[in-house]
Amino acid sequence: MKPVIETSGLTKRYRRVTALNDCTISVPEGRISALVGPNGAGKTTLLRLLAGLAAPTGGRAEVLGRPPRKDPAYLAEIGFLAQEIPLYRRLTAEDHIGIGAHLNPRWDGKLARERLAGLKIPLDRPAGRLSGGQRAQLALALTLAKRPRLLLLDEPLAALDPLARRDFLAALAEAAAGGDLTIVLSSHLIADTERVCDHLILLAESQVQLCADTESLLAQHRILTGPRKDTTGIARTHVIVREDTTARQTTLLARLNGPVIDPAWTVDEPNLEEIVLAYMSADQAGHNAGPAGARLSAVGGGR
Amino acid sequence: MTWVTWRQYRYQGALAAALLAVLAVVLLLTGLHAANAWHSALSGCAKNGTCGSLGGSGLSLSSPTFLTLVVATSAVPLLPGLFWGAPMVASELEAGTHQFAWTQSITRRRWLAVRAAWLLLAAVVLSGIVSAVVTWWSGPDNALNADAFLANHFDITGIVPAGYALFAMALGICAGALLRRTVPALAVTLAGFTGLRALTALWLRPHYLSPVTVYYKLTAPFSPAGSYLGIAQGIIGPHGQTAVPNNGAPSYDGVPIPAACLHAAATPNPQAPVPCLAAHGYHGYLTYQPASRFWAFQGIETGIFVVLAAALLAVAFWVLQRRDA
Amino acid sequence: MIRFRVDGRSGVPPYQQIVQQARQALRMGVLSVGDQLPSVREVVAVTAVNPNTVLKAYRDLEREGLVEARSGQGTFVRGRPPGPPPGTHARLGRTLAGWVREARAAGLDDEAIASLLQLTLQAAAEEDIA
Numbered sequence: 001m002k003p004v005i006e007t008s009g010l011t012k013r014y015r016r017v018t019a020l021n022d023c024t025i026s027v028p029e030g031r032i033s034a035l036v037g038p039n040g041a042g043k044t045t046l047l048r049l050l051a052g053l054a055a056p057t058g059g060r061a062e063v064l065g066r067p068p069r070k071d072p073a074y075l076a077e078i079g080f081l082a083q084e085i086p087l088y089r090r091l092t093a094e095d096h097i098g099i100g101a102h103l104n105p106r107w108d109g110k111l112a113r114e115r116l117a118g119l120k121i122p123l124d125r126p127a128g129r130l131s132g133g134q135r136a137q138l139a140l141a142l143t144l145a146k147r148p149r150l151l152l153l154d155e156p157l158a159a160l161d162p163l164a165r166r167d168f169l170a171a172l173a174e175a176a177a178g179g180d181l182t183i184v185l186s187s188h189l190i191a192d193t194e195r196v197c198d199h200l201i202l203l204a205e206s207q208v209q210l211c212a213d214t215e216s217l218l219a220q221h222r223i224l225t226g227p228r229k230d231t232t233g234i235a236r237t238h239v240i241v242r243e244d245t246t247a248r249q250t251t252l253l254a255r256l257n258g259p260v261i262d263p264a265w266t267v268d269e270p271n272l273e274e275i276v277l278a279y280m281s282a283d284q285a286g287h288n289a290g291p292a293g294a295r296l297s298a299v300g301g302g303r
Numbered sequence: 304m305t306w307v308t309w310r311q312y313r314y315q316g317a318l319a320a321a322l323l324a325v326l327a328v329v330l331l332l333t334g335l336h337a338a339n340a341w342h343s344a345l346s347g348c349a350k351n352g353t354c355g356s357l358g359g360s361g362l363s364l365s366s367p368t369f370l371t372l373v374v375a376t377s378a379v380p381l382l383p384g385l386f387w388g389a390p391m392v393a394s395e396l397e398a399g400t401h402q403f404a405w406t407q408s409i410t411r412r413r414w415l416a417v418r419a420a421w422l423l424l425a426a427v428v429l430s431g432i433v434s435a436v437v438t439w440w441s442g443p444d445n446a447l448n449a450d451a452f453l454a455n456h457f458d459i460t461g462i463v464p465a466g467y468a469l470f471a472m473a474l475g476i477c478a479g480a481l482l483r484r485t486v487p488a489l490a491v492t493l494a495g496f497t498g499l500r501a502l503t504a505l506w507l508r509p510h511y512l513s514p515v516t517v518y519y520k521l522t523a524p525f526s527p528a529g530s531y532l533g534i535a536q537g538i539i540g541p542h543g544q545t546a547v548p549n550n551g552a553p554s555y556d557g558v559p560i561p562a563a564c565l566h567a568a569a570t571p572n573p574q575a576p577v578p579c580l581a582a583h584g585y586h587g588y589l590t591y592q593p594a595s596r597f598w599a600f601q602g603i604e605t606g607i608f609v610v611l612a613a614a615l616l617a618v619a620f621w622v623l624q625r626r627d628a
Numbered sequence: 629m630i631r632f633r634v635d636g637r638s639g640v641p642p643y644q645q646i647v648q649q650a651r652q653a654l655r656m657g658v659l660s661v662g663d664q665l666p667s668v669r670e671v672v673a674v675t676a677v678n679p680n681t682v683l684k685a686y687r688d689l690e691r692e693g694l695v696e697a698r699s700g701q702g703t704f705v706r707g708r709p710p711g712p713p714p715g716t717h718a719r720l721g722r723t724l725a726g727w728v729r730e731a732r733a734a735g736l737d738d739e740a741i742a743s744l745l746q747l748t749l750q751a752a753a754e755e756d757i758a
Contacts, residue, residue: 032678051406054627070624076408086399088311095310102306103407139403146407170676177669177679195636195677271639 002065004029004150004182005050009059012045019045021206022059027184027199031213032176034193035186036276037203043186044083046203047152050184051080064149076105079143083154085135089128093121093138097145104146112145119167133164140168144175151175153185157192169196190273200272202279209279214272221275224252224265233262242278253278304409304417311418315386316425323429326376327436333369334440341443373440377459379433380467381496383426388475389488391418392623396483401628411623415476419616423472430468434460451530452597454504461598466605466612471496473612477619499611503604509534509592511603516590521581529594541584555580629666630659634675642677646685654694654705656721657714665695665703 005027012020020042027033035043048054049061052068052075061068064077087096093116101107116123121134130138136156143151151172157165173196176183184201187193200217202210210217221241224234228250231240239255253270260267270278309316392415395401405411438460445451451460458464474495478488514534519525521538537546538558546557553560553568555576560568564579592600630653634642653659668682686703689695696706711717731741 030680048628053402053405070405070410072408072410075406078406080402080406082399082402084399086401086403088400088403089398091310098310099307100407103304103409105408142403166676170673173672173676173679174669177672179679191636195634195642195675195681198678198680 001029003027004031005061005063005184007059007061010046010049010056010061011058012042012049012054013057018206020049020056020203023203023206023208024059025201025208025211027182027201027211028213029182030176030179031199032172032183032185032197033199033201034190034197035184035201035203036188036190036193037186037209038280039188041203042206043188043203044154047080047154047184047186050150051078051152053080072105076146077149079146079148079151081139081143081151081153081156083156083158085132085139085156085159087127087135087139090126092124092126093130094123096127096138096142097123100142100145106147108145108147112141115141115144115171131164132159133161133167136160136164136168137171140171149180149182151181151183151185153183155186155188157187157189165192169193172196190276194272200276202276204280210276217275218269218272220255221270222254222256222260223268223270223274224254224260225268226250226262226265229264234260234265241275242282304413305421308418308421312387312422319383319425319429323432326433329369330373330436330440334436337440337443341447344447373437373459374455376433376437377455377464377500380426380430380464381471381493383422383429383468384471384473384475384492384496385489387422387426388472389479389492390485391415391422391476391479392619393479393483393485393488396479396628397485405628411628412620415620415623419472419476419619423469426468426472427465430464431462434462434464445530449530449594452532452592452594452600453530454508456530457508457532457597457600458500458504461601462605463601463608466608467496467500469612470499470608470615473615473619477615477622480619480622499608503607507607508532508600508604511600512592512596514590514592516588518586518588521577521585521587524587525589527589527591527593530597531594532592532600533589534592535588535590537588538580539586539588558585629664632666632671632675634677642675643681643685643688646671646682647688650685650689651694651709654708655711655714656717659705661705661707663705665705667702 003026005025007023007025010020010023011018023042023046035046037043045054049056050063050068052070064074066074068074091099097109097112100112101109113123116138119134119137121130121138127135127138136159140153140156143153153172156168160168169192172183172185175181185193185197194214197214199213200210201208226249228245228248231243231250231252234240234252234254238257238260240252241255242253244251253274392401395404404414441451441456441460445456450456458467471492475488475492478491478495479485482488482491509532517525517527518539538556539545540558540561544558547554547559549557553565555568555573560576560580561583563583564576567576567579630650632646632649634645636642638645640648650659650665659665665686668679668686671677671682672679686695686697690697690703692709693707694705694709695703697703728741731744736744
């Protein structure tokens with residue numbers, strides 16, 4: 001099955017700044033993918049390139065089988081939600097639903113109204129007078145009413161309190177339950193998205209560090225703890241992502257290419273956050289270990 | 304997209320219509336009053352046979368307040384450019400709502416085209432109505448003072464205000480698309496509009512068509528009929544002597560008085576040298592645009608502004624499509 | 629209708645929590661044969677987990693023979709996990725509640741109770757092996 005998003009060497013350069021460098025990712029259909037990374041890593045840039053709001057300076061991208069374009073046929077298939085939840089402050093929810101109805105061929109206004117009614121969001125109040133959580137839910141309802149095949153969300157949880165965050169993620173997950181919607185949502189917090197996402201893209205310093213199903217990541221990475229010792233033996237077979245050494249103890253986070261034979265190592269399963277943090281800090285420390293280095297563009301299959 | 308434009312601009316449209324109505328009513332009422340005053344003055348002078356000198360009699364058809372108001376309507380074409388044109392693209396970019404608008408299933412070109420079309424139409428209609436009322440209002444005043452062709456009057460009557468409005472809107476939209484911020488776009492629109500208007504009114508307009516120059520006898524001053532646009536006037540000598548900078552020598556209208564007429568210059572009456580100068584081949588000249596060219600000039604000036612507006616809109620569309628959102 | 633709870637911090641993967649909760653509900657009699665499990669959409673709307681997680685849990689339960697998916701209608705309970713009937717569970721639960729009250733009265737906190745329980749289970753397991 002063809003991936004919904006496929007990029008190759010995608011690059012975006014401004015006059016003096018490279019916002020996205022040589023980005024190669026692949027997102028299979030039906031995934032809820034977390035796009036994580038520190039601020040300034042290029043997450044917003046990547047999403048805007050995929051939405052057709054900006055044009056790349058290098059490389060290519062294919063979304064739903066074609067390059068992102070500004071034509072209505074493409075725009076009808078995607079939904080984009082920018083970080084600042086842009087809505088017209090003086091227009092009501094009903095107005096916004098009307099705008100969507102007039103500008104989109106496939107519009108499910110009933111769905112949007114049902115959603116908002118379920119969340120008790122008034123349809124006749126100007127968007128500027130709704131709370132942050134309500135605005136986020138309204139914007140999400142509007143993007144879902146388009147019936148897109150791909151949803152691109154830029155830090156949608158950033159301005160929400162924990163309850164609003166839960167509601168938003170639940171709404172997303174419910175929308176994806178149908179099976180024909182692929183979602184990419186960016187966040188600089190992994191903990192939030194861990195439950196809902198089954199795919200992960202890690203961007204750090206404008207480059208892709210990871211792009212894989214979370215199941216593969218969890219299956220292939222282990223934390224190895226042992227007395228302080230030389231790690232070249234491990235490094236021969238497996239990929240060391242991050243190495244921490246104290247006077248007495250060595251702790252490794254490694255991507256395993258087979259079983260760990262040396263009994264001196266205690267093997268534990270890391271959670272997703274630990275894996276991601278290891279890749280992020282490995283890159284910052286400039287640490288490169290193992291045959292292929294700590295950088296990966298795809299780990300495992302999962303397709 | 305038309306519905307969307309209506310939804311976003313309905314309050315502004317209502318406000319503009321209300322203001323227009325108020326202005327129109329005020330002008331209609333005072334205009335009627337002025338017309339009455341003019342007609343009674345006309346019938347009065349007909350009895351006395353003094354109609355020829357009505358212009359210099361100091362007759363005032365309307366209070367200075369309303370005269371100022373009428374002159375102030377020259378700002379009307381600029382207003383849509385400031386309130387609708389400059390923010391059209393810029394405010395969407397500033398608020399970030401373009402990320403909503405331009406990810407709906409519509410091209411950016413169509414998004415701008417429909418909005419711009421309706422608001423350009425509204426701007427033209429607005430300016431057109433104001434200029435129609437002002438033209439009607441100015442009828443008596445122009446007949447009295449023959450000043451329809453003069454800058455402050457030409458600019459607010461006829462069809463040029465509609466052309467100005469188109470230009471102001473196009474300039475605002477283009478500035479907004481290029482600068483991406485409303486306040487700088489407002490400044491550019493204001494400066495650009497004022498600058499071009501000043502340029503055309505003061506320097507370009509007198510020369511749209513080759514002016515007419517008439518030489519007349521000094522003893523029978525020539526004054527063209529109707530509202531003409533005077534460009535230059537003076538004295539010219541038999542050998543082409545024209546006005547020179549004042550060097551202390553006796554002169555009439557800047558032209559040095561020949562030796563033969565110096566005796567006339569000695570008298571305190573400034574008009575005394577005239578018969579002598581006339582006898583010695585001095586003539587008066589007037590370079591002007593005849594009143595009959597009023598509408599031709601209106602058409603030319605409107606054409607200039609419309610062509611510029613079209614060019615600016617083309618730039619705006621190009622920028623919108625090519626630039627990152 | 630059972631309502632699943634997913635604890636993000638328990639260290640147990642979400643799908644496994646759902647499987648365990650379903651099995652426990654069947655043991656305790658909260659779910660009986662023929663009852664309908666909540667739809668994937670309903671579970672996801674409440675717990676905010678990935679729909680595939682719920683699908684995986686339901687597939688596991690199906691493989692164990694506890695539930696069956698009827699196309700177009702939903703997932704229904706088919707059998708109970710091996711073990712004593714729900715009544716026994718309820719009875720033992722009541723006895724345990726009494727013991728817990730006694731332990732608390734004696735001054736044990738939850739942590740002490742939990743480790744006492746764990747030690748007892750371990751000792752019992754060793755006894756079985758021996």
